[in-house]
Amino acid sequence: MRAAVVTELSGPDGIVIREVAEPNPGPDQVIVDVEYAGISFPDVLQSRGLYQVRPALPFTPGWEVSGVVRTDSAGFRRGDRVAAMPFTGGVAESVVVDAGYVFPLPDSVSFAAGAALPLNYLTAHFALIRRARLQTGETVLVHGAAGGVGSASCNMAAALGAGVVIAVVSTAEKVAIAQAAGGHHVVLADGFAAEVRHLTDGRGVDVVVDPVGGERFTDSLRSLAPEGRLLIVGFADGQIPVVKTNRLLLTNTTVMGAGTRELWNHEPELPGQQWKDLLPLLNAGALKPVLGPRFSMQDAALAIRAIDERRAVGKVLVRIR
Secondary structure, three states, X not given: OEEEEEXXXXXXXXXXXXXXXXXXXXXXXXXXEEEEEEEOHHHHHHHOOOOOOOOOOOEOOOOEEEEEEOOOEOOEOOOOEEEEOOOOOOOEOEEEEEHHHEEEOOOOOOHHHHOOXXXXXXXXXXXXXXXXXXXXXXXXXXXOOOOHHHHHHHHHHHHOOOOEEEEEEOOHHHHHHHHHHOXXXXXXOOOHHHHHHHHOOOOOEEEEEEOOOXXXXXXXXXXXXXXXXXXXXXXXXXXXXXXXXHHHHHHOOEEEEOOHHHHHHHOOOHHHHHHHHXXXXXXXXXXXXXXXXXXXXXXXXXXXXXXXXXXOOOEEEEEOO
């Protein structure tokens, strides 16, 4: 079968398309014939050897996919439409996935949208529900709102009943994406703190979702209302900020991590439980991933490069079939 393969840790330049062996499932694993693979920031990091989990070379990237179950296994039937998280191996014609990371995909959800759901939406769900304990009517600020995790967090917050979702984007060209994702107000990153003060009448926001980090972190802290919560989801900016804890004491605010992959390792049943929470929202049409550019498998390196160079808006997809 054909697959994209990382042959050296040089980023997108190290990716080639080649024939590889068919996957061989073990116990409690499912073979998925892939329709779409979703590309995410961890794919970029792994292609450079910068992610905390470093697959041995050569390896196939692709954290999340949609497709069809090939054979009856682990409670799934041949022909079932699914979304899944293999974590590696997704940009291939077929992939083996642990059964706990394979999820039923409603008929109303396209394969393209299905490949945009698992990693970003389960991350947003975990961050907002379990970590921030979002309450109906609260105000949520989301950074990187035109990207994968950011747009999913806007969509999820709105679907869960946030009173106001303030979406932060880096350029005016990304405003429409953030609006489509569920942002009630969209502001530019440059000067966002002043806009937040204006939009909240000086009170601040209850929750900040930050997959970006870097220089805007301090202003995010300043944008929190008393007892607000700031969720660290990632560092797309490349800089890891430092927390001055005196401000947390003065404002009774909280900074917390939201690292799903690490927790899923300890609670392997959690992804399936989260997906069950998502299903009613999917069936009701409340969750609608904002889809970005679609690439052929032959151009998988270009798909990863689009994220690496921060040109992507919405979810980047590779069409396999």
